[in-house]
Amino acid sequence: DARVTQTPRHKVTEMGQEVTMRCQPILGHNTVFWYRQTMMQGLELLAYFRNRAPLDDSGMPKDRFSAEMPDATLATLKIQPSEPRDSAVYFCASGLEGTTIYFGEGSWLTVV
C-alpha cells in the first residue's frame, strides 16, 4: 500500500536545539500538508504546498518554524530553536488537488 512516511517517529530534544522532521509523500501526490496536534489546540494546519510551492503557511510561527519541499519526494519541517511549547505530534499528509488527503503516522516531539 502506498503511504505517507514520516521520520523520526519519536524525538526527545532539549530546549534550544534544532529539530528537523521529514516526510515522503505518496508518489504522484502534488499537495503536501503539515499539521500539528496538541491536546489544547487539536489539529492545526501549519503549512501546505502544491507542486512544491508554498500555498499557505499562515498557521506556522515564522520566527522559529520553516517548511520546505526540496523535491517532490521530500518535505521538511524545521524548528530552530525548539521550545517546550512545541511538544506535539506533527503530521504530514499528502493528496491530489481537490481529493482525499492521506496522513502519515506522525512525528511525536517532546522538547524538555
Add this chain to the structure above:
Amino acid sequence: AQSVTQLDSQVPVFEEAPVELRCNYSSSVSVYLFWYVQYPNQGLQLLLKYLSGSTLVKGINGFEAEFNKSQTSFHLRKPSVHISDTAEYFCAVSDRGGKLIFGQGTELSVKP
C-alpha cells in the same frame, strides 16, 4: 472562512448499541466533507467522505454519514458498535482546494 463544530467531546456507549457523532460546518462555498478516525498513538485514517452525489455516504467499518445541506450537518452513524471502535473521531471540511479544517474531535468510548 470555514469552520467545523463537533458537538460532543465525549460519547460513551455500550457495545452493540447504535451511535451518532454530530458534526456541523460553516462555509460560504461548496465543500467536501470527511470523517477521520484516530486510534491511540496512531495517525488519522479516512473513514468516509462526501464529495458530491448521494447524500448518504458509506465508509469503512460499518460507518455511514449523511450530508444535510440545509442543516449544514454531516453526522456519523453506526447501528451497532464494537469495543474496537473506541477511538477519536474527527470531522473535517475542505474547500475543494485540498486544505482540511478539522473539528476538535469526539472521543468514542465503547464499554462492554
